[in-house]
Amino acid sequence: MNENLLNQLNDGQRKAVEYCDGPQLVIAGAGSGKTRVLTYKIAYLLERGMAPWNILALTFTNKAAREMKERIGRLVGPERAQRLQMGTFHSVFARILRAEADAIGFNANFTIYDQADSRSLVKSIIKEMQLDDKTYKPSSVADRISMAKNHLLLPQQYAVSSWAVDDAQQKRPLVAQIYSRYAERCRQANAMDFDDLLVQTYILLLHHDEVRQKYIDRFQYVLVDEYQDTNYAQQEIVLLLTRDHGRVCVVGDDAQSIYSFRGANIDNILNFQKMYERAQLFKLEQNYRSTQFIVQAANSLIRKNERQIHKNVFSENEQGERLTLKPAYSDKEEAIIVCNDIKRIRRKEGCEYSDFAILYRTNAQSRSFEEQMRKDGIPYRIYGGLSFYQRKEIKDVIAYFRVVANPSDEEALRRIINYPARGIGDTTVGKIVDTANLHNVSLWQVICQPMVFDLKLAKATLTKLEAFKDLIQQWGERIEDEDAYELGHSIIMESGISRDIYGSTNPEDLSRQENLEEFLGGMQDFVLSRKEEDREDETGLRDFLQEVALLTDLDSDNDAEQPKVVLMTIHAAKGLEFPTVFVVGLEENIFPSPMCTGSMRELEEERRLLYVAITRAERHCILTCAQNRFRYGRMEYDTPSRFIKDFDPSLLRIEGGNNAIHSTTTTSGNAFGPRQPAFARPRATTQNPRPVATQFMADPKPRLVPVRHEAPRPQSAAGDIGLKEGNVIEHQRFGIGTVVRLEGSGENAKATVDFKNAGTKQLLLKFAKYTIVR
DNA sequence: CACGTCACTGTTTTT
DNA sequence: CAGTGACGTG
Numbered sequence: 001m002n003e004n005l006l007n008q009l010n011d012g013q014r015k016a017v018e019y020c021d022g023p024q025l026v027i028a029g030a031g032s033g034k035t036r037v038l039t040y041k042i043a044y045l046l047e048r049g050m051a052p053w054n055i056l057a058l059t060f061t062n063k064a065a066r067e068m069k070e071r072i073g074r075l076v077g078p079e080r081a082q083r084l085q086m087g088t089f090h091s092v093f094a095r096i097l098r099a100e101a102d103a104i105g106f107n108a109n110f111t112i113y114d115q116a117d118s119r120s121l122v123k124s125i126i127k128e129m130q131l132d133d134k135t136y137k138p139s140s141v142a143d144r145i146s147m148a149k150n151h152l153l154l155p156q157q158y159a160v161s162s163w164a165v166d167d168a169q170q171k172r173p174l175v176a177q178i179y180s181r182y183a184e185r186c187r188q189a190n191a192m193d194f195d196d197l198l199v200q201t202y203i204l205l206l207h208h209d210e211v212r213q214k215y216i217d218r219f220q221y222v223l224v225d226e227y228q229d230t231n232y233a234q235q236e237i238v239l240l241l242t243r244d245h246g247r248v249c250v251v252g253d254d255a256q257s258i259y260s261f262r263g264a265n266i267d268n269i270l271n272f273q274k275m276y277e278r279a280q281l282f283k284l285e286q287n288y289r290s291t292q293f294i295v296q297a298a299n300s301l302i303r304k305n306e307r308q309i310h311k312n313v314f315s316e317n318e319q320g321e322r323l324t325l326k327p328a329y330s331d332k333e334e335a336i337i338v339c340n341d342i343k344r345i346r347r348k349e350g351c352e353y354s355d356f357a358i359l360y361r362t363n364a365q366s367r368s369f370e371e372q373m374r375k376d377g378i379p380y381r382i383y384g385g386l387s388f389y390q391r392k393e394i395k396d397v398i399a400y401f402r403v404v405a406n407p408s409d410e411e412a413l414r415r416i417i418n419y420p421a422r423g424i425g426d427t428t429v430g431k432i433v434d435t436a437n438l439h440n441v442s443l444w445q446v447i448c449q450p451m452v453f454d455l456k457l458a459k460a461t462l463t464k465l466e467a468f469k470d471l472i473q474q475w476g477e478r479i480e481d482e483d484a485y486e487l488g489h490s491i492i493m494e495s496g497i498s499r500d501i502y503g504s505t506n507p508e509d510l511s512r513q514e515n516l517e518e519f520l521g522g523m524q525d526f527v528l529s530r531k532e533e534d535r536e537d538e539t540g541l542r543d544f545l546q547e548v549a550l551l552t553d554l555d556s557d558n559d560a561e562q563p564k565v566v567l568m569t570i571h572a573a574k575g576l577e578f579p580t581v582f583v584v585g586l587e588e589n590i591f592p593s594p595m596c597t598g599s600m601r602e603l604e605e606e607r608r609l610l611y612v613a614i615t616r617a618e619r620h621c622i623l624t625c626a627q628n629r630f631r632y633g634r635m636e637y638d639t640p641s642r643f644i645k646d647f648d649p650s651l652l653r654i655e656g657g658n659n660a661i662h663s664t665t666t667t668s669g670n671a672f673g674p675r676q677p678a679f680a681r682p683r684a685t686t687q688n689p690r691p692v693a694t695q696f697m698a699d700p701k702p703r704l705v706p707v708r709h710e711a712p713r714p715q716s717a718a719g720d721i722g723l724k725e726g727n728v729i730e731h732q733r734f735g736i737g738t739v740v741r742l743e744g745s746g747e748n749a750k751a752t753v754d755f756k757n758a759g760t761k762q763l764l765l766k767f768a769k770y771t772i773v774r
Numbered sequence: 775c776a777c778g779t780c781a782c783t784g785t786t787t788t789t
Numbered sequence: 790c791a792g793t794g795a796c797g798t799g
Contacts, residue, residue, distance in 0.1 A: 060789075090789050115788080194789055261787060362786055384788085418775095425775050550789070571787045593786050609787080632784080633790045 016282040017041045023276035026251040029313035030615035031289030034251055039068055043075040052083035056219040060226040089234055091550045093201040103208050104200055109406045112549040113193040117411040118142050125181050135172050145179045149195035150231040150263030155180035188442045189410040198233040205240045227252035231263035254309050255302050258609045285313050289577050291320025294621050298614045300648035305604045322653045325623045334626045335372035338582050353379055354563035357578040359570045359613045361591045366567050383568040393512045394519050400491050404475045405542050408442040420496040423464045484544035485527045570613045581617035586625040587638040610643050731770040
């Protein structure tokens with residue numbers, strides 16, 4: 001088996017996999033099989049007898065973790081892969097922090113504040129301190145606090161650091177005080193923001209020797225993916241965990257470090273060998289993804305950067321064609337050019353829409369492409385932007401859940417205390433906040449005991465407050481006994497949210513209704529799949545919240561859908577690859593970003609960003625820029641990006657001309673059928689209707705009666721006995737798959753199924769919903 | 775206290 | 790051109 005594993009690797013990859021004797025830095029050029037090395041290395045460790053729960057693998061996105069787990073499952077079997085400690089820094093640490101919450105003075109039910117929550121809290125604090133919100137812009141103050149945390153600077157240290165000196169020079173000396181209040185408020189709210197998940201983990205491990213030792217013993221081997229994008233806090237935590245035994249492997253590419261705005265420090269990877277004295281360096285330089293011209297063009301670009309680890313990335317694929325730059329008159333024409341190219345290449349090469357990606361610097365650029373693709377009937381999917389969970393109606397529901405799970409959660413409480421309107425307005429909330437601050441307690445404590453804290457309100461308002469308190473408490477009592485779907489459904493019905501959203505016949509509310517239904521369907525899926533995976537004790541509302549708090553748009557893929565052109569920012573495209581890539585908007589005021597001051601460090605990062613974009617392409621890489629662009633509601637003139645001159649001119653073909661103009665006449669109906677409303681919907685998650693959706697639609701008026709709590713009937717119950725190894729089944733969510741193993745019988749019958757698109761899953765047949773295909 | 779209207783302002787990238 | 794905040798009215 002070991003032999004087999006290693007035979008599937010090239011020399012460099014094999015050496016990197018086999019070396020397990022000490023700290024290891026793997027510099028992996030773009031497309032050189034970085035993920036392959038990580039997965040094989042983990043499989044190799046498992047084959048050599050290491051227990052899966054002793055291996056910690058930290059990734060950058062949930063998606064990367066999931067995919068890696070799947071691939072490892074194929075190598076060593078899904079049971080072992082399932083037990084690996086694998087996930088993003090944030091999700092792994094959130095779990096540890098819940099287990100150890102007591103040690104750092106938090107409650108295990110703490111809420112995770114997202115960026116919007118953080119900003120909103122900072123904003124309230126600035127307001128309470130009666131500061132001018134022009135000098136103290138909430139978002140930049142929040143960013144600064146975040147940055148401080150990424151450097152492990154606590155409020156007390158911050159106040160006496162050079163950071164505070166800088167603040168004073170910027171005429172905003174009170175940031176330190178805001179930071180300090182912010183930290184207090186988070187603690188009162190029993191909440192942690194994204195950065196706290198790192199900071200608190202660090203504090204936990206640093207100050208509690210027995211806890212640290214426990215995790216050092218547990219994580220006998222630590223692997224970190226995308227190491228070039230780790231920040232100081234992450235580096236220090238990994239160091240705490242691995243300094244003693246040195247069994248650490250970090251993988252990354254300094255040329256793809258693009259997250260400095262989030263605190264990522266390229267020095268982490270550049271200086272790894274200084275942090276770990278015995279560290280060995282491995283380089284992967286053969287690119288398997290792209291044609292030679294693409295690799296060479298990317299090399300010629302990145303060569304212009306000074307700070308980097310030298311490497312010689314090469315490809316032995318076909319030479320391919322040169323990069324093409326297609327200048328356009330306007331953003332509108334740019335979109336037309338791209339759409340025409342998609343149609344042309346698709347026809348010529350007979351490929352799918354999903355073989356194309358349009359990558360841009362900022363989310364706002366998606367607009368013109370969206371419009372054009374809708375006109376042309378090209379199916380597309382936009383990633384990023386505002387994700388599903390950031391929609392107002394969804395955030396409202398989640399806010400209710402958060403308050404039920406953790407009533408101290410200030411941000412969630414403020415969001416829902418008067419939604420739907422129940423007569424508790426701004427004035428009342430203001431008084432509650434003041435009282436809470438005065439006594440250093442949470443808003444919830446004040447609401448529960450208004451007399452104790454001497455809350456001065458009219459009798460009628462106090463009554464309303466108490467009714468609200470009772471409402472929340474009554475759900476809270478059910479949290480241990482009911483699953484997320486049952487309780488969530490009740491909350492939506494009884495809170496008045498459904499009355500609000502279904503009450504009006506206003507057509508604009510239709511999409512809110514659909515979103516709510518989709519959300520409920522998602523909750524039902526969550527409960528069902530956990531049951532199928534035999535994790536029935538992890539189906540509660542808190543488990544659901546933990547899951548959604550760290551989800552991103554990229555995580556909600558629906559593989560089974562029809563192929564679509566992908567639109568996303570370059571940042572979001574990291575780690576992905578496509579046969580044809582369009583890198584659009586290569587103009588001075590976009591790329592490099594005008595926010596970038598022009599310092600060498602920042603400019604080099606922008607250049608790396610373009611490098612990342614180019615290296616996503618397998619066969620075709622087409623660049624565009626527009627002379628005029630609609631911005632701020634005005635037409636603005638722009639010159640081509642300075643980065644265009646960085647390419648070796650012999651590798652870049654410039655295709656002038658305005659021939660695309662003629663295609664403006666492209667009509668809406670075409671060979672791919674008439675304009676379909678489905679395309680008009682950027683969110684492609686419109687799925688087959690679920691039972692829950694019909695429950696809602698059948699009865700547009702809100703029902704305040706309790707819903708039926710029956711578990712959805714497994715349609716397959718009768719067919720269970722008939723299932724054999726080798727059967728092909730169609731699962732409700734995972735699609736088509738082959739049964740590779742059956743275990744247990746009756747209640748506990750389990751099947752291991754290798755799904756075509758969804759990977760290998762273990763299904764508890766009692767709950768699984770599927771039909772046998774053959 | 776809720777709701778509507780009006781003016782303003784400011785736009786990178788995200789776990 | 791949004792999305793937000795301030796202000797006035799019912």
